[in-house]
Amino acid sequence: MPQNKVILGSEEWFSFPDLGIPTIKARVDSGAKTSALHAINIAPFIKDGNNWVKFDINPIQNDLKTIIHCEAPLVDKRIVKSSSGYREQRYVIQTTLDIGTTSWIIEMTLTNRDSMGFRMLLGREAMSGRVLVDPEQLFLLGHExxxxxxxxxxNAVIPSSGLRVGLLASNPELYSNKRIMEAGEMRGHEMHFLNIKECYMKLDATKPEIHYRGGKILNQFDAVIPRIRPSITFYGCALTRQFEALKVFCLNSSTAITQSRDKLFSLQLLLNHGIEIPTTGFANSPLDTDDLIKMVGGPPLIVKLLEGTQGKGVVLAETKKAAESVINAFKSLNANILVQEFIKEANGKDLRLFVIDGKVVAAIQREALPGEFRANIHLGGTASVIKPTSEEKKIAIRAAKAMDLKVAGVDIIRSSKGPLLLEVNSSPGLEGIEGATNKDIAGEMIKAIEKQFKQK
Known part of the structure; x- marks a missing residue:
């Protein structure tokens, strides 16, 4: 056996001095070609004329409060197939690996490994010619x-800023809500989940209050993040207004949320700010059905219930007869509807641009599954990273500003007339866009709150 090779067990503790990581537990896997390191908030940049990448890491498994900010030379972008068969594009860095008393330069891909058992995977490319593995042993170099x-x-824990933040929502187990709670705690804030249905309020000119679960008074909050289901918009916005009356900073205001939930009003507001939408018609009387269909260019066309949410209450009418039947059926139920042109060239795709505090922080393209109906609006399917055009970014930022939303999911469709705005969501979900882009969107929301208090 060569004496100059390091003998490792199947699990070991390594360090990366150039990244400022003093120790991290890794899986030693000779079956994997490439080494991988857990990373979030990944962003490439230029340093001294060279390509670099910066990222954050929680080096300890199941510990989101310990975070290290890293940067390293960027050597490549590579498609990597995971053990589960999923293919993703990853940034590849080059840095120094310390193993026991020896060290050498290795390449690693950056990826979110929150769902994996180890923050790092050491692959055979990094071990070639230097390492022997005894798979029956653990921690031959020592255990922490x-x-x-x-x-x-x-010294790696971000110091607490002392902010007390409430997340006003309905389901603490929802991915978006869990991520926001984690992101706030990771940045040192005191986070509280406030179930909308368990809050109630006292209206008083001199001493307004919000109570919770049998009488506990909710006071001394610095900020509240409202994430209100469409079905409880009225009550959720009433609570948000009450927090505003208590001089609590709300990441999205009650007025902004209310107007974003009114589809007709929000479209009129966007048009008043010069933002293009698909041609849309609105009428009250069934007698106007024929002209309403002509108004939007004839069939095929989309019929949308004003009270519909998340793609529900959306119908594609492919012929004039079908359009008349659908419109008149809705009107016989006294339902308010929008009639909208169908953008055939979009081919079942739309863009979701996530805007926080006046900046587009992430963007994805969403595509329907084969055979799935999509009426100019996302109903499911697959999501992929996309680089929006400067015009699409400007539209998203202007739309969020027009709606007075600090956090917004802006849906855009590409047409032969150029980008058209479909909808602005005041409580956009995080799971799809974080999963596709590998970006910490929840963390960006918390940063927007921090910025507000720094300005004060």
Missing amino acids: TSDKLSEIYQ
């Missing part, structure tokens, strides 16, 4: 205890 880890990383 929990107390030792706490001591090592005590």
